[in-house]
Amino acid sequence: MRRWLASRALRRSTDTWPILPGSDKEPEGWSGWPEGKQFAVVLTHDVEGQTGLSRVKRLAELEKNLGFRSSFNLIPEGEYTASSELRGWLTQEGFEVGVHDLHHDGSLFRSYDDFRRQAPSINRYLKEWGATGFRAGFMFHNLDWIQQLDVDYDASTFDTDPFEPQPEGVGTIYPFWVDGKNGRPGYVELPYTLVQDSTLFLLLQEQTCSVWQRKLDWIAERGGMVLLNLHPDYMSPANEAPSPREFSNLHYVEFLSYINQRYSGKFWNVTPWELARWYRSQLPQGNAPSSPLLTKTSAG
Numbered sequence: 001m002r003r004w005l006a007s008r009a010l011r012r013s014t015d016t017w018p019i020l021p022g023s024d025k026e027p028e029g030w031s032g033w034p035e036g037k038q039f040a041v042v043l044t045h046d047v048e049g050q051t052g053l054s055r056v057k058r059l060a061e062l063e064k065n066l067g068f069r070s071s072f073n074l075i076p077e078g079e080y081t082a083s084s085e086l087r088g089w090l091t092q093e094g095f096e097v098g099v100h101d102l103h104h105d106g107s108l109f110r111s112y113d114d115f116r117r118q119a120p121s122i123n124r125y126l127k128e129w130g131a132t133g134f135r136a137g138f139m140f141h142n143l144d145w146i147q148q149l150d151v152d153y154d155a156s157t158f159d160t161d162p163f164e165p166q167p168e169g170v171g172t173i174y175p176f177w178v179d180g181k182n183g184r185p186g187y188v189e190l191p192y193t194l195v196q197d198s199t200l201f202l203l204l205q206e207q208t209c210s211v212w213q214r215k216l217d218w219i220a221e222r223g224g225m226v227l228l229n230l231h232p233d234y235m236s237p238a239n240e241a242p243s244p245r246e247f248s249n250l251h252y253v254e255f256l257s258y259i260n261q262r263y264s265g266k267f268w269n270v271t272p273w274e275l276a277r278w279y280r281s282q283l284p285q286g287n288a289p290s291s292p293l294l295t296k297t298s299a300g
């Protein structure tokens with residue numbers, strides 16, 4: 001059923017996915033990435049269950065061996081315990097830990113009241129974990145509601161993705177600033193810009209990572225942000241045959257190797273928090289609404 005819906009969404013979206021025309025418009029006042037890098041590469045992971053959790057360290061090691069750092073978004077009250085040992089290990093190794101939803105059961109964005117009721121618990125975990133970033137389950141997003149979270153950045157949106165239950169994208173391959181409201185501070189929004197692994201390999205049944213490569217090339221040429229969201233739960237280690245609900249991590253290795261070979265020295269691999277902190281530092285003091293880099297209006 002999901003695959004049938006996906007093929008229908010695919011047919012309807014050939015002009016707007018995986019590349020959305022116009023999403024490469026630079027933010028006003030944009031002066032490029034640090035150290036003259038051509039584009040940014042941000043790797044993020046949402047850990048959905050026990051299987052994913054058991055693969056976190058090995059995946060981080062794999063990325064490290066290829067010269068990359070990433071973030072792992074963990075569910076505070078889901079089917080596993082995000083131990084302080086694991087969180088400490090990740091940050092010690094130069095990776096980042098983010099908060100992924102609260103229960104991951106679809107209830108967070110059911111209504112404004114639901115969100116408001118759960119927000120204090122999310123803030124408690126952010127503080128306890130020393131985390132500064134958030135991503136909602138199922139990519140539900142409402143940038144006004146997210147104001148209630150004590151975050152430096154949110155990563156629950158995407159440039160274009162017709163396959164999500166809430167398919168409205170933010171239409172940009174750049175980070176953007178979301179103004180504070182009602183006495184709450186603003187935050188940086190980091191949309192993902194490459195199709196999610198689960199959509200690519202499980203839903204659309206792609207056999208290679210060529211869709212990622214093509215989009216990467218397109219973003220690199222325009223100097224945007226490559227932001228990938230992957231799920232260790234669905235990515236089987238190279239020495240294990242993938243089940244029907246998994247894809248081989250060799251696709252991911254191939255993709256990272258492609259970046260290294262084709263763009264050596266030209267990209268800024270950065271964790272989302274570091275990127276958000278840098279982006280914020282580019283904003284004029286006081287974050288006046290008329291400032292450059294602030295003009296992207298928030299969606300949803």
Ligand SMILES: [Zn+2]
Binds near residue numbers: 046048100
């Ligand atoms: Zn999730």
